[in-house]
Structure formats: C-alpha cells, structure tokens
Amino acid sequence: MSAREEILARVRSATADVTTEKRPVARSGSGSVPSQQPDRAISRETLELFAENVADYRATVVRVPAEQVAATVVEQLRAAGLGSVVVPTGLDAGWTAALDGAFDVLPESDATSAQTLDGIDAVVTGSAVGIATTGTIVLDHAPDQGRRELTLVPDTHVCVIGQDQVVHDVPEAVSLLRTPEGAQRALTWISGPSATSDIELQRVEGVHGPRTLIVVLVDEGARADVTAG
Amino acid sequence: MVTQPVQQTSPTFVGMPKFPVAAREALANTQQRTNLHNATHTIREKRAAVVGEVDDWEALRVAGAEAKDEALHHLGDYLEQLEESLTARGATVHWARDAAEANRIVIDIARAKEVDEVVKVKSMATQEIELNEALEEAGIHAWETDLAELIVQLFGDRPSHILVPAIHRNRTEIRDVFLRQMGEFGRPAPADLTDDPARLAEAARLHLREKFLRAKVAVSGANFAIADTGTLVVVESEGNGRMCLTLPETLISVVGIEKVLPTWDDLSPMLQLLPRSSTGERMNPYTTMWSGVHDGDGPQEVHVILLDNGRTHVLADSVGRQALRCIRCSACLNVCPVYERTGGHAYGSVYPGPIGAVLNPQLRGTASEVDQSLPYASSLCGACFDACPVRINIPELLVELRGTVAEQGGHRAESAAMKAAAWVLSDPRRLAVAQRGATTAGRLIGKRTIRKVPGLGAWTDARDVPTPPKETFRQWWAREHGDGTTTQRAADPGGRADGIPTSNDGTEPGGER
Numbered sequence A: 001m002s003a004r005e006e007i008l009a010r011v012r013s014a015t016a017d018v019t020t021e022k023r024p025v026a027r028s029g030s031g032s033v034p035s036q037q038p039d040r041a042i043s044r045e046t047l048e049l050f051a052e053n054v055a056d057y058r059a060t061v062v063r064v065p066a067e068q069v070a071a072t073v074v075e076q077l078r079a080a081g082l083g084s085v086v087v088p089t090g091l092d093a094g095w096t097a098a099l100d101g102a103f104d105v106l107p108e109s110d111a112t113s114a115q116t117l118d119g120i121d122a123v124v125t126g127s128a129v130g131i132a133t134t135g136t137i138v139l140d141h142a143p144d145q146g147r148r149e150l151t152l153v154p155d156t157h158v159c160v161i162g163q164d165q166v167v168h169d170v171p172e173a174v175s176l177l178r179t180p181e182g183a184q185r186a187l188t189w190i191s192g193p194s195a196t197s198d199i200e201l202q203r204v205e206g207v208h209g210p211r212t213l214i215v216v217l218v219d220e221g222a223r224a225d226v227t228a229g
Numbered sequence B: 001m002v003t004q005p006v007q008q009t010s011p012t013f014v015g016m017p018k019f020p021v022a023a024r025e026a027l028a029n030t031q032q033r034t035n036l037h038n039a040t041h042t043i044r045e046k047r048a049a050v051v052g053e054v055d056d057w058e059a060l061r062v063a064g065a066e067a068k069d070e071a072l073h074h075l076g077d078y079l080e081q082l083e084e085s086l087t088a089r090g091a092t093v094h095w096a097r098d099a100a101e102a103n104r105i106v107i108d109i110a111r112a113k114e115v116d117e118v119v120k121v122k123s124m125a126t127q128e129i130e131l132n133e134a135l136e137e138a139g140i141h142a143w144e145t146d147l148a149e150l151i152v153q154l155f156g157d158r159p160s161h162i163l164v165p166a167i168h169r170n171r172t173e174i175r176d177v178f179l180r181q182m183g184e185f186g187r188p189a190p191a192d193l194t195d196d197p198a199r200l201a202e203a204a205r206l207h208l209r210e211k212f213l214r215a216k217v218a219v220s221g222a223n224f225a226i227a228d229t230g231t232l233v234v235v236e237s238e239g240n241g242r243m244c245l246t247l248p249e250t251l252i253s254v255v256g257i258e259k260v261l262p263t264w265d266d267l268s269p270m271l272q273l274l275p276r277s278s279t280g281e282r283m284n285p286y287t288t289m290w291s292g293v294h295d296g297d298g299p300q301e302v303h304v305i306l307l308d309n310g311r312t313h314v315l316a317d318s319v320g321r322q323a324l325r326c327i328r329c330s331a332c333l334n335v336c337p338v339y340e341r342t343g344g345h346a347y348g349s350v351y352p353g354p355i356g357a358v359l360n361p362q363l364r365g366t367a368s369e370v371d372q373s374l375p376y377a378s379s380l381c382g383a384c385f386d387a388c389p390v391r392i393n394i395p396e397l398l399v400e401l402r403g404t405v406a407e408q409g410g411h412r413a414e415s416a417a418m419k420a421a422a423w424v425l426s427d428p429r430r431l432a433v434a435q436r437g438a439t440t441a442g443r444l445i446g447k448r449t450i451r452k453v454p455g456l457g458a459w460t461d462a463r464d465v466p467t468p469p470k471e472t473f474r475q476w477w478a479r480e481h482g483d484g485t486t487t488q489r490a491a492d493p494g495g496r497a498d499g500i501p502t503s504n505d506g507t508e509p510g511g512e513r
C-alpha cells in the first residue's frame, strides 16, 4: 500500500464511528475587494478604530485626502532620510511620478533579485483590505502592491490604503478576500512592523521584515478637517 | 483491519526520566523558574485584555472547535480535497506515515536540488520528527530562523515553551552565546554586542539575512491547510517566516494531517482566536497565505508533506481525538500551575504543558514511564480548558488517560503514575492557583471519575475508598491523606490572576461524546 492509501485507510477506519453528516458546502465569500463596491457605507467609527489600532502597533499613521497622497509619501520618506525606493508596476502613476523626482526609483521590473532589493531603502505600495478591529492591512499582491519580496526585503514600507478599503472585522475581510473561482491570490496580512518578544519577553520592533511601517490612510474626512481648519 | 500505529518515541526522549524526576530537576533551576513565571504571567495578562475586547469570545471558541471537529470527523474527505486543490494549483503533495518517511522525503527533495543547507521557519511538526537531526546526518545544514529557535540552536538546547522556546535563557546568556557561536555558523555577532534585546535582535537580523538571501530551499510547517482552496497559512511575528516562504526557489511544508480546515471561511474564527490566545495580540504582525505556486511570485516549486506519525492513533479514540483540534497557541501552558514551575523540558516531548500531557501519551502510547506519568502531571484544576480557544477538555482527557494507564496495570505503571500524582499534590503552593478552579474541575470530572473511569477510581476502589461526587481530586487527596493543605485554601493568593472569563458550562465536555 502506498503511504497515501495507508494513511487514508487509517483515517477512515479511525473515524468509522462518526455519525454526524458532513457540513453542506456553503460559500459566503463575495470575492470582490471593497474598492470595487464604491457604495459601501464607510463608518467614521470604523476608520477611527482602524487608525488607532494600526498606530497601537507602533506604526506611523498619516491621514490625508486623496490629492495629498503623493506629496505625503515623498515627505515621509524624506523625513526618514531615505534615498532609494522600489515601486510596484501598477502603483498609481501620479505617486510614481512624484517619487521619481525625489528619490532613486527602482521599478519592480528591475528588481530582479532579493539581493538587489536588499540594497534599497524603501517600498511604496497600495493595499487590498484594512481591518479595523485588529489594525491589519492585507496585501493581495495585485499590481499596485507588487511581488511579495518587494514588501519584505526593504527596511521601510509605506503603504497607502483608501478609506473604502477598510472593513470592520476579520470575518468581513476573510469573506472579501475569497476569490470566487480559480486560485486564491497569495496574501500577506500585516499588523504593525515585525516584532519579537523572544528575549525575556521584551518587545523589540523589527527583526526580519520592514522595521518601519508608515500607513497613509486616504481619508476624505481629513479633507473636511483641512477645509474647516 | 486497519490499525493506527503510535508514534515512535524519538531518540532524544528515549530514556527520558518520568515526569516527577524531570520536574524535580527543573524545579531546582531558579533561573528557569523565574523566567517562566514572568513569561506566563505577562502573556496571561495580555491575553485576558484582548480576549476581553471580543464581544462573544465563547461563540468564537465554539465556532473554532466546530471547524476543527468538522475537519477531523470527515478527515478522509477533506484530506483528499486538500490534495486535489493543492495539486490543481501547482503544488506537489506527499504523504508520510511516520517521522522517518517524512524526513526521507525532505532529504530527497533537498538532494535533488543539490543544496547543502535549508532555511527553516519554526514548526512543531518538524521538531516532532527531528528533521534537523535527520538533515544534519544527510549532510544538509538546517538553519532555524526564529530568533528563539536560533538561540536554542546556538545553545544546542531543546525548546521549553511552544511560543517562546528560549524563555529559559536570559539576555546575558543569549549575548554570550551569540558572541561565542554565531561566527561558527556564518556572520559573527559584532564584537561590541551588548545584552540590550534590540541589539541582540539586530545581530540576529544580520546573521540570518545572509542565509535568507542565498538559500535555495526552505522548510516550513503550516498553522492551517484549507481544503477547498488549497491554501496554507503561516502565522508569525518576526518576518523570518515571510523570508522563508517567499525568497527561496523551493518550499517544503511539513503539515500534520490535523491541520486541515474545511473551507476558506473557517479562517475567520481561527484568525481571531489564535493571535489573541497565543501572544495576546489583536493580530500577529505577519500572516502569509499561499495556494500552491503563484506565477512569478515566491517559490516556483512547492511541496506539501502530509504527516500522520501517530495522529490517526489519536483520531481513533472518540474522546481523545479532540486533542487534535489543538492550534498550538500555548494558552494552556501559560495558565498551568504545574507547567509554570517545571518548565517544558520535564514533559519529555516537543509538546509540553497540559496539551503535551494529553497529546504525547496518545501519540506515542503509554508504554514508557514518561508517557505513563504525564497524565498525572496535573492537578485537574481546569484552567487549561477555560483558556483553550478550541475548547479541548484537557482535564477530561487526563482522567481518561489515567484510566488507560491504570488499566494496563502492572506495578510499574501504577508506581510511575502515583509518584507523579504525589509529586503534583505534595506542595501546597504548587496548587495555589489550581485551588480556585477546583469547583469547575469538580463539576468537570465529578461523577465520571467514579462511574466510568477505572483510573484513580479503580485505584481508590482497591483501597475501598469511596470518592464522593463534586469533590475535587485534591480535596479528596487532602482528606484522605490529611496533609492539611485544605486549611491553607484561605491563603490562596486569589487563584487565577488573569481574569480570563471562565465558561459556565464546565459540565459539558467538548461535544465529542
């Protein structure tokens, strides 16, 4: 008997006593990311909670209206004193143009190896979903986020997320991230910068992933604040 | 007739002293005890805070337990579905009956790739099969990349806690071993290294980055394997997981067959339960999900090894199989008064603490002294059940296993067992925390202990001692042996300090019956 046949036979005989029916197949996932549902109501409370929980992981959160994103990204990278940036192929053309003038910009197509990326200071990406109750950003590595290694090897990650991409909790996110048919995309769930508490339980930000995480939250409410102020 | 063989006890643990002996040695180690006390209490408090944020934690626990039960009860179907989904997405699926078979598959793949090293992300399954040792023997270095695992590896130690395996070492010891050993294996630690944890983490980052960038093959486990989408999930903190899962060309994942989840949507309770129970965070820093090969992104050769190694033996027991729900969060370790004082090594396995006390004798059988004594390495206080995110009724399983050990009879079994029980019960402080949970435990095991379980029941019968229902094991012991500890209950420093909401349904075993 092959290992496969033998293990399956062991399993079937081990569970021979089970009388419960198998669960019917129910698929609740809608399979579209929130940005494709422009009429989804955005609760102020959810956005506030998201910003608060992301910041709680000691990530930087900046809230700006859409037209200020490019300038904000440049400003943040400058303030951190960084010189080189890798950009995913599908990043917003306006943001890429703004970065082009200010930094050494490496397009994703030229980042052919992890060794190359190791010499780059930062990466700027979009994102797929934000989760308010946990302060999580999910990347589905669509063209505005790039291959997985882009957001892993450079030490600073600037991540732009739209207010319409933020959902309230984990179940909403899980159901949105399910691809209706065909293969699931690779996903990276990010909750703050990398961290360890392995030495006497003292939290240290940053072991292997980006040690600095800057989240730019595109917040139309921030526009109102600006106008009002 | 198909049988489900037990796991072979690995050479590391053969001849391991039975629990009371190992525990007594561990108790003498003050450093370890202090570290463990701090660790377990810190994590407990964090956990209680984030669990308290969740509206209906109990409903989540039930959902988590149900998802795992669904997978386990129909495991044959879900394993076949998992295999099909993985294969459709470009992964190669292997099956391994035992540790030796799994190790051989990994070695064969590494040899075919002509590598002499692999990078590894922490995985209990690969520790269980002692993959690193097997690889070394085959001339292939296995680099552990978790900070704690790296520390353990540099010390030539064994891990002492599922989650924080190096918790038995302090920062000065760690600095010293970095300075002494890192250079032996790659980039040396900077000569001016201090014992500041941030500096130590930085040294590890630099030491390991060199390895990540050149590695061609990585080995991982998986926290979950989703049958309907063929997705593997790795939950981590440091980013070393992402490095291993993303950079090398070839990825080999060793996945216990109990890691299966039926559907994508089952991730929803799991991703809420695991981080909060485990590190006491709303969410862990990084979770990676991959479904076979993703074109032009990450490893282009993906292998998944589905491992039995005693799991079907556990599955065959209609009560015991609930232990396979375990998502290795380690919450039960952090609330266990016995574990807190003995540490992980005393359990003689890679699975320590309350879950180890029930899982090891089920995986390996109860032939050895250590496995006979493990079911007694507990006061049955019930704190582990209350903390468990997938509602594994550990006290119930311990009682069952005591029955098995006692039934198999023989002087040796009884004496190993009773020495462990006596050890656990001999020191009132050892049980201080346990005392408050005693009522719950009494309800939990209450009648069953006497009516059905031949374990201590049989033992007490032989001595013609009736065990009244609703009396806890310890109360019974105290009454029978007059050690006076019951009078010290008033001095109990308040029992569970973590404020974890306890379930009020302790009389209901975990729905497995």
Ligand code: SF4
Residues within 6 Å of the ligand: B325, B326, B327, B328, B329, B330, B331, B332, B333, B355, B384, B387, B388, B389, B390, B391, B392
């Ligand atoms: S038995 Fe429960 S509490 Fe213990 S490690 Fe497993 S899942 Fe966590």
